[in-house]
Amino acid sequence: xxxxxxxxxxxxxxxxxxxxxxxxxxxxxxxxxxxxxxxxxxxxxxxxxxxxxxxxxxxxxxxxxxxxxxxxxxxxxxxxxxxxxxxxxxxxxxxx
Amino acid sequence: xxxxxxxxxxxxxxxxxxxxxxxxxxxxxxxxxxxxxxxxxxxxxxxxxxxxxxxxxxxxxxxxxxxxxxxxxxxxxxxxxx
Numbered sequence: 001x002x003x004x005x006x007x008x009x010x011x012x013x014x015x016x017x018x019x020x021x022x023x024x025x026x027x028x029x030x031x032x033x034x035x036x037x038x039x040x041x042x043x044x045x046x047x048x049x050x051x052x053x054x055x056x057x058x059x060x061x062x063x064x065x066x067x068x069x070x071x072x073x074x075x076x077x078x079x080x081x082x083x084x085x086x087x088x089x090x091x092x093x094x095x096x
Numbered sequence: 097x098x099x100x101x102x103x104x105x106x107x108x109x110x111x112x113x114x115x116x117x118x119x120x121x122x123x124x125x126x127x128x129x130x131x132x133x134x135x136x137x138x139x140x141x142x143x144x145x146x147x148x149x150x151x152x153x154x155x156x157x158x159x160x161x162x163x164x165x166x167x168x169x170x171x172x173x174x175x176x177x178x
Contacts, residue, residue, distance in 0.1 A: 050139050054140035054141075
């Protein structure tokens with residue numbers, strides 16, 4: 001679990017994402033996923049945050065590999081890829 | 097319905113790095129060496145029972161009972177942590 005100090009350094013969006021189980025949240029809830037990227041993901045059938053999490057887990061939580069996939073296959077920018085992989089990494093640290 | 101001790105143990109603990117028990121060896125050979133990776137596959141298949149069982153049969157030759165048992169653990173594990 002994260003302490004107050006760690007939570008302070010997080011964006012409000014990341015903090016919100018980490019504050020409760022992932023449930024049925026839409027993919028746009030994941031920190032780093034812009035509106036445009038969310039549309040790309042939804043067209044690929046990745047409409048829920050848990051599906052993106054699944055992809056991250058399938059890649060053995062390898063951030064570099066996940067980022068490469070998000071950029072090459074889903075049209076993410078480097079920044080979006082880094083933010084979202086960090087978000088999912090933090091989520092795994094909290095909940096898994 | 098009675099659940100096996102293994103099932104109860106699986107559901108009770110946070111899913112992380114423990115090796116996959118049920119079809120362990122075969123899944124390990126194909127790179128699914130941790131429970132969280134099998135969970136990843138389950139989530140990518142949108143938590144749908146049929147495609148997941150099909151995947152399990154196809155990936156490691158699980159029979160109907162084994163794949164049903166494996167599937168049986170996952171939604172409960174999901175509810176606890178997802």
